Each structure stands twice: as structure tokens, then as C-alpha cells.
Amino acid sequence: MxxxxxxxxxxxxxxxxxxxxxxxxxxxxxxxxxxxxxxxxxxxxxxxxxxxxxxxxxxxxxxxxxxxxxxxxxxxxxxxxxxxxxxxxxxxxxxxxxxxxxxKPQPPKPSHEDHHTVIIGGGASGFMAAQTLRHGGYAGKIIMLTAENRAPYDRTALSKAYLSGKKPADKLALGGPDWAKENKIDLREGVKVTKLDRDAHEVHLDGDTLGFDAVIVATGATPNTLSIPGAELDGQYQLRSFRDAEKLKEAAQGKNIVVIGSSFIGLEAASSLVEGAKSVTVIGKDAEIMSRALTPKVGRAIRKLHEDKGVKFHLDAEVAAIEGPQKAEAVRLKSGETVKADLVLLGIGVKPNSDLLSDLANEKGAVPVDAHLLVAPNVYAVGDIALAPTVLGEMRVEHWRVALQEGMAAAQSILESSDLEKMDQRVPFFWTQQYGKSLRYVGHAESLDDTHLWGNPDELKFIEFAFKDARAVAASGMGMDKDLAAFEELLRLGRAPGAADIRKGEFSLVERLKG
Structure with missing residues (x-):
């Protein structure tokens, strides 16, 4: 044609x-x-x-x-x-x-033929680091070590398309089913790393030691658990790995499901499971859902999507205990109310797996890195463990796109690539999809004390801005995708509009970007 x-x-x-x-x-x-x-x-x-x-x-x-x-x-x-x-x-x-x-793109000139990179972790950051190295002409040896018995996969699909049955397990693999072989990655599954010796340039495994010229630590995070009576009972699930999602999907059909946690993962899971469940109830400790990212007015509009599908909510509520003789049968709130539960899903955040770099991590387990993702000479920390610079300052971000960005930037740093876009030149971004509706979030706001709304959340067409020092530092939105994409570029360029300008009334962020 x-x-x-x-x-x-x-x-x-x-x-x-x-x-x-x-x-x-x-x-x-x-x-x-x-x-x-x-x-x-x-x-x-x-x-x-x-x-x-x-x-x-x-x-x-x-x-x-x-x-x-x-x-x-x-x-x-x-x-x-x-x-x-x-x-x-x-x-x-x-x-x-x-x-x-x-x-056809010209293949890059081969480089680093005698170089050896070890990647610890098979998630988004580790995958993107290996992919970028190979696509950038890295001809050395790449070993990827993952604790899971599975090649890298799309974790974002677990709480969305996989749980809802719209994407089968064999479609989750990142890069396709033969990615590691095609890219000459020595992928070792089900491996536990016991020690990282930075001075000796060695990675210690159970019964083996690997040398390296560069090491990328991409060990991710572990879901938080409850410390309340009944926390040891069966029938409680987390949602971090494919195995977690597989077990949850098998167990959830026709059950009374209680989701503890009213942020993105819990709500995505609720939207994916409600059709096949007997009931779904979400318990959140804040007065409205997704309160760290959205103001109550926007949160209410998203909550209505769930309520229209039959999801029930207990907000501004704390869980006192999980009740049952051997497995969870009910969740008791501090108010004294109980909610029937055949199955409990915990969506209460994660903590970074920074043990291999514990001497360099801060009190919250985050590992400070520079704009190249370096934490020490030839040692990179990426993904959920990294406290990295962005255009908006230093932050640890637990989102998929940021993890991919960090893996990409670390690999480009190893390659000394002319295409290198350091992390302090990049903007955080994430999205969530619930009932086929996508909410997107650009930037980062420490608080929602100063905000302004364009559009109408009840019509699912809006942008909500958050300000710091009278400048827009974050925006969430639905149904205004082009303007939100333009806002990310304005943030990247240091040209984000001021609070006074935004409060005057709506204007085209796309046209502002052109100006």
C-alpha cells in the first residue's frame, strides 16, 4: 500500500x-x-x-x-x-x-566486548537495563538474576488485564517469550543473592560467586503486612508477583472479597475482581480513596465508578483484627463493625528491598543515587529502591514507568551513550486503569494543600493541578490526554505554568508548549 x-x-x-x-x-x-x-x-x-x-x-x-x-x-x-x-x-x-x-535502523557499533554486567532483579528496571544495553551495542556478558521462577513480565497487567481475564499469562512476558535468548541474556531464575561485595566486584549466590565490571541492583520491593490479631490466618493475599496474582485469581471467584487499602493497586484489583465475586468491599484509613494523589472531589468521582459496579467502601476506617478459626472469615474494624470476608487482599504499600545496599540506604530503606543511578563506582541502584533525582527534585517513586526510565538511564550510563538522558532531566509519570477508564498523573506533589481544578471530575473530564511555591508541580487528569502530555513536557523544560495563571481559567497547554 x-x-x-x-x-x-x-x-x-x-x-x-x-x-x-x-x-x-x-x-x-x-x-x-x-x-x-x-x-x-x-x-x-x-x-x-x-x-x-x-x-x-x-x-x-x-x-x-x-x-x-x-x-x-x-x-x-x-x-x-x-x-x-x-x-x-x-x-x-x-x-x-x-x-x-x-x-531499517543501523545497528550500533559493538562496544564493551570484554565487559561483564550483572543485573540483580528481573522486574521492569532490570529488564529495561538489559534491553537498553543490547540495543545500544553492548557486546559484553549480561547475567540477570531473578528470585522469581519466571522471565521478566508486565507487572502492571497483574491487577488489571490478568485478574480480569483479558490478558492470559502467556501474553505477559516483556519482550516476548524468547527475549532472553534473542538478546543473549544469561537469565537465571529462582536465584537468591546473599551478598554484594562492592570492593571485590563480586555478587555472592547460594554456592556461587560472580564477578562484574558493573552491577545493577534492581531488587524491587516487598508488600507490607498487617500487625494485628488474625494476621496469621489463611485466606489473606498480596498482589506483587505473578504467583500472587495467579493464586488470587484462582481463589476469588464467587467469594466475598475485602480489600484493605484504598490506593491504586487495591482499587485496580477491586475493579478487576468485582464482576466474578460475590461481593467486594474496600476498607481505607483515609477519608477518601487515593488521597495521596487526588483531592476528595476527584476521589469521589473515581469512587462512584466503583460504587456503580457494586463495590462497597468503608473509609476513614481502621482494621482491628482478621477473624476466623483457621482462615479469614471477617474483618473487624476499630469501630466494632465487622465485614464478611472469604478472602482478604492487602494493598497497604510496599517497602524497598535494599538489603544488598543497606549500609548506603537511608532510614526508610531508600538508596540515594546520582543522576546516572550510581550509588558507588560501577554500582547502580534502580527501581523501587532508588532515591533518584528528577526535574522536581530527589524522590523514590514506586511506579512502572519510572522504573523503566531508571533502568534505561543506568544502561545508557554504562554505555556512555550520546543518547543519555539523565534522571534529573526526566519527569515522574504513572497511570491507573479502572473499568476501562484511565487516570493519568504527571509530576509529584508532596501535599495537596494548594490545588486547582479544570473541568468536571463527575464527567471524567478534568485536570487537577497541585502547586508548590506558586508553580504547578503535578497534574492528574482524565479525558484531557493531549493537554496532560503537554504538561509533562512543560515540566521537563522548566516552563510549567504558575498557579495564578492556571487559576485565571482554562487554556490550551498544547498551545502553551508551542509558545
């Missing part, structure tokens, strides 16, 4: 999606240079033409994966690869793109 268009169809410095049969092609323009790509984001299939263009960056409207407007290469996850590119031919003002004429 061939796409034909006029030069005037694409604005200078802009982009446009064209339909060719059942395919979509994205064309970018910079002066007289035109480039053509697959228009659908390889992460989740969003039309990139509905996103924003900022200089050489194409930002996906859904999950903010970012690609180079000239060659389609990946700049920011959660996409794991760049865009397929096609050759553009020009005859005067007429241009054409033959979809059989693909431009």
Missing part, C-alpha cells in the same frame, strides 16, 4: 496521522524534511498523532512513551522499542510513502 499526500498537509514542526487502508501512518515535518512511521504506539496502540510534538520529541497521549521525530528511536518508556520507519519520496509538493519500503 502507498500513502500519498501534499507537503501542506503537515505543518512545519508538526505531525499528522494518515490512514492507508487499515493502517495508520504518522508523518513528521521539519522544514523540508519529512519522516514517516507506524502511527500506533508499540506500548498500547495509541494513535501518536493524538499526542504532542515538542522539538524532536513525539509524546504518546496515553502513557507518554516518547520517540524521536526524525528516526523513531525510543526516548522514553513505557514503550520498549522505537517506531517502524518508512521511506518518504517527494516530487515537488507531492509526497508518497510505500509501506513495503521500510527503513
Amino acid at each position: 502507498t500513502l500519498k499526500f501534499k507537503a501542506s498537509d503537515v505543518s512545519d514542526g508538526g505531525m499528522h496521522t494518515f490512514e492507508v487502508g487499515d493502517q495508520k501512518v504518522l508523518v513528521t515535518r521539519d522544514g523540508e524534511d519529512f519522516h514517516a512511521f507506524d502511527a500506533l504506539c508499540p506500548h498500547a496502540g495509541a494513535d501518536l498523532g493524538g499526542g504532542v510534538r515538542c522539538g524532536s520529541r513525539i509524546v504518546c497521549p496515553w502513557h507518554h512513551a516518547t520517540f524521536h521525530a526524525g528516526n523513531g528511536s525510543l526516548i522514553e518508556p513505557p514503550a520498549l522499542e522505537g517506531l517502524k520507519q518508512y521511506r518518504v519520496k517527494r516530487d515537488g509538493e507531492s509526497l508518497s510513502v510505500d509501506l513495503d519500503d521500510e527503513i
